[in-house]
Amino acid sequence: MQASTLLLLTIVLALVAYGLGYSRSRSLAMPLGGIRHLKSLPFYYGARAALWCLIPGLLVLAFWAAFQGKVIQTLIIGSLPPDLLPSGQGQASLLLSKISNVASGALPAGFAEPPIVEAAERLKALRQQSQVYMNALVISVTVLAGFLGWVRIRPRVNARVQVEAILKWLFFGCAALAIFTTMGIIFSVAFETVRFFERISFIEFFFGTNWSPQTALRADQVAAQGAFGMIPLFTGTLLISAIAMVVAVPVGLLSAIYLSEYANKKVRGVVKPLLEMLAGIPTVVYGFFAALTVAPFISDLAASLGIEASSQSALAAGGVMGIMIIPFVSSLSDDVINAVPQTLRDGSMALGATQSETMKKVIFPAALPGIMGGVLLAVSRAIGETMIVVMAAGLAANLTANPLETVTTVTVQIVTLLTGDQEFDSAKTLAAFALGAMLFLATLVLNVVALKIVRKYREQYE
Amino acid sequence: MSDQGSQAEIVRKSLKRRYRKERRFRAYGILAIAIALSALVVLFTDIISKGYTGFMKTTITMEVELDGEMMYLDDATDERQLKMADFVEPLLQALIKQVPGATQDDKDAVRELLNPYASIELRNLLEVHPEWLGSTQAVTVLAHTDVDVYAKHAGDDAYSIKLDERQQRWVDQLMEEGVVQTSFNDVFFTSGDSRDPSRAGVLGAIVGSLLTMFVTLILSFPIGIAAAIYLEEFAPQNRFTDFIEVNINNLAAVPSIIFGLLGLAVFINLFGLPRSVPFVGGLVLTLMTLPTIIISSRAAIKSVPPSIREAAEGIGASKMQVVLHHVLPLAMPGMLTGSIIGMAQALGETAPLLLIGMVAFIVDVPTGFFDSATVLPVQVFLWAGSPELAFIERASAAIMVLLAFLMSMNALAVWLRKRLERRW
Numbered sequence: 001m002q003a004s005t006l007l008l009l010t011i012v013l014a015l016v017a018y019g020l021g022y023s024r025s026r027s028l029a030m031p032l033g034g035i036r037h038l039k040s041l042p043f044y045y046g047a048r049a050a051l052w053c054l055i056p057g058l059l060v061l062a063f064w065a066a067f068q069g070k071v072i073q074t075l076i077i078g079s080l081p082p083d084l085l086p087s088g089q090g091q092a093s094l095l096l097s098k099i100s101n102v103a104s105g106a107l108p109a110g111f112a113e114p115p116i117v118e119a120a121e122r123l124k125a126l127r128q129q130s131q132v133y134m135n136a137l138v139i140s141v142t143v144l145a146g147f148l149g150w151v152r153i154r155p156r157v158n159a160r161v162q163v164e165a166i167l168k169w170l171f172f173g174c175a176a177l178a179i180f181t182t183m184g185i186i187f188s189v190a191f192e193t194v195r196f197f198e199r200i201s202f203i204e205f206f207f208g209t210n211w212s213p214q215t216a217l218r219a220d221q222v223a224a225q226g227a228f229g230m231i232p233l234f235t236g237t238l239l240i241s242a243i244a245m246v247v248a249v250p251v252g253l254l255s256a257i258y259l260s261e262y263a264n265k266k267v268r269g270v271v272k273p274l275l276e277m278l279a280g281i282p283t284v285v286y287g288f289f290a291a292l293t294v295a296p297f298i299s300d301l302a303a304s305l306g307i308e309a310s311s312q313s314a315l316a317a318g319g320v321m322g323i324m325i326i327p328f329v330s331s332l333s334d335d336v337i338n339a340v341p342q343t344l345r346d347g348s349m350a351l352g353a354t355q356s357e358t359m360k361k362v363i364f365p366a367a368l369p370g371i372m373g374g375v376l377l378a379v380s381r382a383i384g385e386t387m388i389v390v391m392a393a394g395l396a397a398n399l400t401a402n403p404l405e406t407v408t409t410v411t412v413q414i415v416t417l418l419t420g421d422q423e424f425d426s427a428k429t430l431a432a433f434a435l436g437a438m439l440f441l442a443t444l445v446l447n448v449v450a451l452k453i454v455r456k457y458r459e460q461y462e
Numbered sequence: 463m464s465d466q467g468s469q470a471e472i473v474r475k476s477l478k479r480r481y482r483k484e485r486r487f488r489a490y491g492i493l494a495i496a497i498a499l500s501a502l503v504v505l506f507t508d509i510i511s512k513g514y515t516g517f518m519k520t521t522i523t524m525e526v527e528l529d530g531e532m533m534y535l536d537d538a539t540d541e542r543q544l545k546m547a548d549f550v551e552p553l554l555q556a557l558i559k560q561v562p563g564a565t566q567d568d569k570d571a572v573r574e575l576l577n578p579y580a581s582i583e584l585r586n587l588l589e590v591h592p593e594w595l596g597s598t599q600a601v602t603v604l605a606h607t608d609v610d611v612y613a614k615h616a617g618d619d620a621y622s623i624k625l626d627e628r629q630q631r632w633v634d635q636l637m638e639e640g641v642v643q644t645s646f647n648d649v650f651f652t653s654g655d656s657r658d659p660s661r662a663g664v665l666g667a668i669v670g671s672l673l674t675m676f677v678t679l680i681l682s683f684p685i686g687i688a689a690a691i692y693l694e695e696f697a698p699q700n701r702f703t704d705f706i707e708v709n710i711n712n713l714a715a716v717p718s719i720i721f722g723l724l725g726l727a728v729f730i731n732l733f734g735l736p737r738s739v740p741f742v743g744g745l746v747l748t749l750m751t752l753p754t755i756i757i758s759s760r761a762a763i764k765s766v767p768p769s770i771r772e773a774a775e776g777i778g779a780s781k782m783q784v785v786l787h788h789v790l791p792l793a794m795p796g797m798l799t800g801s802i803i804g805m806a807q808a809l810g811e812t813a814p815l816l817l818i819g820m821v822a823f824i825v826d827v828p829t830g831f832f833d834s835a836t837v838l839p840v841q842v843f844l845w846a847g848s849p850e851l852a853f854i855e856r857a858s859a860a861i862m863v864l865l866a867f868l869m870s871m872n873a874l875a876v877w878l879r880k881r882l883e884r885r886w
Contacts, residue, residue, distance in 0.1 A: 004831065066733045067733065067734075068734075069733060069734025069735060070732070070733060070734040072734075073734055160780065164780060164781075164782040167782060168692070168696055168782070170688060171688045171689065171691050171692035171696060172692050172696070174684075174685045174686075174688035174689040174692065175688070175689040175692040175693050175697070175706050175756075176706060177685060177689065177752070178689070178706055178709040178710045178713055178752070178753070178756075179705065179706060179709050181709075181713055181724070181749050181752070182709045182712065182713060184724050184728050185716070185720055185721075185723070185724045187727075188723060188724050188726075188727030188728055189720075189723060189727070191727075192727065250494065251494045251497050251498055252494075252498075253494075254490050254491050254493070254494035254495075255491060255494040255495045255498055257491055258488070258490075258491025258492060258494065258495060259491075259495070262488055262491060271495055271499070274499060274502060275495075275498055275499075277502060278498065278501070278502055280806065280810075280868060280872060281505070281810075281865070281868075282809075282810025282811070282812065282839050282864065282868070283810070283812065283813070284810070284812045284839040284840075284842050284843050284846075284861075285505075285509070285810075285842070285861050285864070285865070286505075287843070287846070288509070288842060288846045288857060288858070288861060289505050289508060289509070291846065292512070292846065292854060293508050293512075323498070323501045323505075326498050326501075327498075330498075352473075354480055354481070354483070354484045355484060355487075356483060356484045356487035356488070357480070357483075357484075359487070360487075377715060380715060380717075381715075381717075383717070384716070384717020384718070384719065384720070385717070386717065386718065386719045386812075386813035387812050387813055387839075387843070390813075390816075390843075391843065391846060391847070411717070411719050411813070414719060414723070414817075415719070415813065415816055415817070418722075418723075418726065418816075418817050419816050419817070419819075419821055432723075433723060433727070436719070436720060436723045439717060439719070439720065440716065440717075440720050443715065443716060443717055443720075444712065444716075447711075447712055447715040447716075448712070451711055451712075
């Protein structure tokens with residue numbers, strides 16, 4: 001039985017437990033003179049039995065499904081003859097994929113060494129065994145727990161309180177998932193980053209101006225060691241983000257001001273959803289637009305002016321990214337501008353200021369901290385944006401401030417280093433995680449600061 | 463008095479300038495909106511103009527003589543014979559007859575007009591109609607990609623035409639005679655990816671997207687609502703709750719690619735789940751969309767007036783009953799709207815899926831949550847990276863399909879909000 005079938009079966013069993021619990025509570029109430037004499041309604045007795053059976057069953061199922069793959073892999077590797085034992089993690093994963101290919105029949109058994117074929121047989125047997133054990137364990141746990149829950153139905157037990165307590169804990173668990181996600185992110189990047197710095201020195205990574213992560217396939221190749229200086233990536237990211245901000249901030253801010261101060265309801269009703277449409281377009285579409293329309297246009301334009309521009313210029317990626325961020329800036333500034341109290345506006349108007357003077361001299365300074373917070377959030381967005389730069393910016397790590405040249409960014413490198421086949425412990429893949437850690441930290445700081453500013457500002461006028 | 467008068471004079475004099483400034487400021491605002499909207503218009507026209515031809519295919523219709531001797535086939539019901547038989551020859555002969563001025567010596571040049579898949583199309587036809595063997599039938603098969611490009615883009619400098627001049631003349635004439643036709647591209651919607659642009663379709667990617675979205679929805683909707691209920695209704699005012707809230711707000715702003723790193727390190731390397739499957743994609747997207755869903759669900763719960771809660775509590779409902787029986791149903795439209803918007807975001811997301819290996823070249827349409835699959839935006843990415851313009855055209859067409867999905871989801875969200883949301 002597959003895990004998904006088992007999941008369905010567990011749910012069916014829980015429904016059965018619900019029905020049995022419901023009827024048992026009713027039948028127990030009969031001699032007492034009806035369900036009035038139960039502490040809770042029959043529904044709650046049924047629900048309690050169902051929860052009793054569902055939760056342990058699902059927990060066992062989830063644990064088994066999560067760890068069986070890893071356990072089987074370890075067992076297979078452990079059972080290989082000594083001369084085949086892999087030396088590193090990369091080799092191990094290569095060997096494992098070969099074994100599983102033989103097991104699934106994708107690689108005919110004749111093409112593999114006999115120990116591999118044996119291992120493939122063992123893999124099949126282990127998988128089958130694991131499946132059987134999992135089925136047996138999950139079903140027995142579910143049935144047993146459900147039975148216990150059913151037996152413990154007593155008229156004097158307040159099932160409602162118990163059900164509500166369990167539900168409350170479940171809700172709490174769902175909310176706490178956010179913490180686990182953050183922890184998961186931190187651990188998954190931290191471990192690999194530490195391993196990265198065991199190979200590449202801190203100083204090279206942070207202060208090196210050369211990025212070429214090609215490591216050799218064989219140890220005896222020349223240039224076996226790549227260069228891992230992140231400065232060019234960092235400046236490239238900043239250059240593209242800066243271009244994006246130059247587009248997004250004025251356009252977003254001015255359109256927010258116009259919409260909130262000048263436009264009538266009708267215009268706002270049409271323009272605002274259209275602006276938000278820009279935010280709803282997937283980034284891969286912007287990437288397509290940047291790479292195939294804007295970039296050639298820019299390089300043609302530059303060529304006709306007699307300037308040399310790369311076909312993957314930072315200007316194209318940054319400009320299109322700016323368009324993507326316009327609605328982000330405008331909706332955040334719109335909120336902030338609307339939060340400025342009307343009294344300030346009225347006071348300024350009463351002194352005879354024009355609308356634009358009120359805007360520039362009164363409202364804008366009052367809203368400035370909030371707008372800054374919004375801009376910081378937008379910057380964090382631009383730094384972490386991936387698809388536009390993957391498609392429209394290049395791979396060459398140039399250290400330049402010229403927007404017409406090709407630069408590469410942190411996110412582009414993460415994607416390039418991690419897509420395709422890779423050994424999992426080469427400096428190359430570890431470098432991707434180190435870059436990910438830097439990206440996470442940078443956006444985290446920006447977000448925390450921005451959210452603080454926005455919140456503080458909001459409190460000021462509340 | 464004269465002093466006041468001169469001040470009024472100064473103000474009056476400066477008025478013209480100030481009004482000019484006012485008008486200029488207003489013009490800047492209009493200009494900004496115009497820039498943003500024109501970007502939107504340019505984007506859409508660019509994609510539509512690049513991609514509408516992706517919805518068309520080029521076919522060749524001709525009278526094919528299904529001669530058993532020529533095909534080395536005497537029983538079309540015999541599967542083994544069908545496998546061995548020659549289906550290229552009858553197509554070639556039929557086409558040579560159609561092409562004006564072509565002889566048997568031009569076989570190779572004529573063959574380049576036919577799609578390599580055409581022979582399989584003919585075989586499939588014969589499998590369904592074994593009685594056709596020995597007769598002459600009107601058959602429509604796919605034209606070669608080069609013919610497709612020529613038929614759709616002759617005269618467009620951006621496309622390189624690979625047919626030689628003689629072949630171009632042939633195709634021109636065949637198009638006049640109606641032998642070569644362009645029609646609606648059903649192949650695009652009924653097949654998976656392919657190395658041959660004229661046979662590449664989005665069905666595999668659409669099914670992959672649907673499977674991934676199903677996992678995301680099943681997980682993120684209940685978890686998101688449960689978390690929102692806890693935080694709004696049950697959470698005590700303490701540091702731990704604050705910590706959860708800070709985490710959620712932060713996760714909402716973490717770059718999506720970081721979630722890809724998490725998926726790679728935890729789901730694939732730690733748990734040993736397979737790469738490039740919709741199940742893992744769904745898990746990653748769940749973690750990514752949860753903050754959005756939680757935040758919008760909390761707003762929906764907050765908008766339910768306290769009087770509802772007080773009334774329910776007043777007649778003796780427990781806290782949980784108040785929430786589940788009264789608050790939740792009233793907040794549901796808002797939660798649904800927020801979730802649909804979150805799902806739309808997830809549907810368009812590409813970067814984290816690249817890292818968990820959903821970029822593989824996959825021809826088959828996935829059938830389960832653990833089949834290798836790709837999703838629509840990744841398919842766009844894959845095709846957009848191809849040097850062949852015929853693929854670029856498909857990428858734009860796929861973008862239109864993706865945008866159609868997204869727009870209908872957003873329209874559904876707007877409709878739900880208008881229809882169901884209550885104003886208190």
